Amino acid sequence: MEGKHSPVNKLFFICFAWLVAATLPFYSPAYVLLSITSILMYVTLTVSWTIFCGPTGYISLATATFFGIGIYCAALLGSSLPAPAVVLCGGLAGLAFGVLVGLICLRLSGFYFAVFTFGLSELVRHSVLWWEHNVSGTVGRWVTGTSITQAFYSLLVIASLSILAAYLIRRSIYGMALKAIGESEEAAEHAGINVVVYRIAFFAISSFFMGMAGAAMAAKFTYIDPNSAFNPLISFTPVLMSLFGGIERDYGPILGAFILTFISEVLLSRFPYFYTLIYGIIFVVVILFMPRGLAGLLGSGHQHKFMDH
Amino acid sequence: MLSVNNINVFYRKIQALWAVSFDVMQREIVVMLGSNGAGKSTTLNTLAGLLHPSSGSIRFLCQEIQEMPSFKIVSLSISLVPEGGAFFSKMTVNENLELGAYGRKDRGKNIESLKWIYEIFPVLKLKGKKLASTLSGGERQMLAIARGLMRRPKLLMLDEPSYGLAPLMVSQTFKTVKQLRDLGTTILVVEQNSKHALAVGDRGYLLENGKIVLGDTCENLRQNEYVRKCYLGL
Structure with a gap:
């Protein structure tokens, strides 16, 4: 690799970006912080989606389910536990449900997997809706709010951890195993x-x-209901962002999440009526003309990065 | 080394193997001949743990393996090279080879195996960083066999190594098989190309409609009237 991309420079860049992010609350206006927070949320969702779905090529459309489970965990526990514990509980609940879903859809792959996970996430949404109406007798719930700075910092930490995990998994023997599973489960076995x-x-x-x-x-969010917590759009956006950024590179999903969230925030404020239309056009263009995403345009075309010795 | 005892194998309700029994001794090439649908691949897939017999037993080095899942059987040093190679086309040649030794902790040993494989298949060294899908048919078959060898298996099972290869490549492949046996690997090979298989094998079995109808040394099989007529076309 040429000097421009040497590991030291990369590390320096990462540290610099992290430092800028970590000090952001001290000098940026609240609304910038708010949009950066939602960018970080999409970065986390996209990067973690890519951990499993990138190498295997199984399209999971159940992101909203795990995200929503985290939200409901916070709504139920938010008032009784400190914030970091709530976040951890949300993660563990997601993990437990992930194991369950993984067990149920073991034999599925290809588009059966995609359809199944989507159906499942709708089932969960409607089940929670039913439960809230008939058992708890509420429509939505209040979440004990924290300051925006605190939400920002927890998402910064979670996003960093997910990026680190994705990086390590991809470079390990497990990353190759997942790729092998995606190509042929039988041959992998x-x-x-x-x-x-x-x-x-x-x-x-x-x-x-x-x-x-x-x-x-x-x-x-402070106020949540099943339809906003388990919003199906949350299941689709990580797929779009990951494809937009390019799943072959580590930074692809991060880049995709960053740019698409930014674009959608701008579009939403400038063209509230044509927002989804423009967003859709951008995506069609990307799929047609940049099949390997932004990273594919930027990169040298060297796709097999993670097992070179 | 390997002894298969009266196994019956079903695909749901259809019986594919009927009381099949045979043995493979250390350091020999055993060939299994049979026409399409005779149950050759079924036999290998059962040995590799992808299918499980409904009755009967399979012993490998004093261990019963008929109920073991595939990935465990692999760790006992049995490698299967499936029909048509079954390699990972979107990965490089080296990545494919690395997957062949999957799960072995000793990296030094992996590098040693890789060197050994490059000696047997020099072409793989040249194409190490190329995508497996860019290889020619013969090279793919070599890659598939090499992948099976990465783990230094005690038993190597080959499913139709001549499948889809030009005649010259077929002889080349069988030469390699013989070379491997001389280097100490035990080999079980399933083939339709009876002439070549009987030429390199030590012992052979004849599989017809899921049953073993004949078992003898390859020498004797070549002389056998029935084999000559039905399998060698003489």
Whole structure:
């Protein structure tokens, strides 16, 4: 690799970006902080989605489920536990449900997997809706609010952790195993990979980060109901962002989440009526002309990065 | 080394193998001949743990393996090279080889195996960083066999290694098989190309409609009237 991209420079860049982010609340206006927080949320969701779905190519449309579970965890526990514990509980709830979903959809792959996970997330949304109406007798719930600065910091930490996890997994032997599973489960099994355990474990790990993101974001929403917590749009956006950024590179999903969230915030304030239309056009253009995403345009076309010795 | 005892294997309600029994001894090449649908691949897939027999037993080095899941059987040093190679086309040649030794902790040993494999298949060294999908048919077959060898298996099972190869490549492949046996690997090979298989094998079995109808040394099988007529076309 040329000097411009040497590991030291990369590390320096990462530290610099992190430092800028960490000191942001001291000098930026509240609304900037608010949009950065939602960017960080989408970064977490997209990066954690890519942990499992990137190498395997199984499109999960259940992101909203794990995110919503995190939110409801925060709503239920927010008043009785300190904030970091709430976030951790949200993550653990996501993890537990991830294991369950992983167990149920073991035999599924390809579009059956996508349809199943989408159906499942709708089922969860309607079940919670039913429960709230008929059992708890409420429509929505209040979440004990925290300051925007605190929400920002928890999301910064969660996003950093998910990026670190994605980076390490991708570079490890597990990353290669997931890729092998995506190409052919049977051949992966022949190669001595415990396909069942890996599928469940890495699906659950990505659910863990989604749950944490939900629990941390809940404080910002202050009022939640099943339709907003389990919003199906949350399931689709990570897929779009990840494809937009390019899943072949580590920074692709981060870049995708950053730019698309930014674009949608700008569009929403400038063109509230044409927002989804323009967003849709951008996406069609990306799929047609940049099949490998932004990272594909920027990169040198060297796709097999993570196992070069 | 491997002894298969009266196994019956079903695909749901359809019986594919009927009381199949055979043995493989250390350091020999055993060939299993049979036409399409005779149950050759079923036999190998059962040995590899992808299918499980409804009755009967499979012993490998004094251990019963008929109920073990596939990834565990692999760790006992049994490698299967499936029909048509079954490699990972979107990965590089080196990544494919690395997956062949998946789960082994000792990295030093992996590098040693890699060196050994490069010696047997020099072409793989040249194409190490290329995507597996860019290889030619013969190279793919070599890659598939090499992947099976990465773990230094005690038993290597080959499913139709001549599948889809040009005649010259077929002889080349069987030469390699013989070379591997001489280096100490035990090999079970399933083939339709009876002529080549009987030429390199030590012992052979004839599989017809899921049953073993004949088992003898390859020498004797080549002389056998029935084999000559039905399998060698003489």
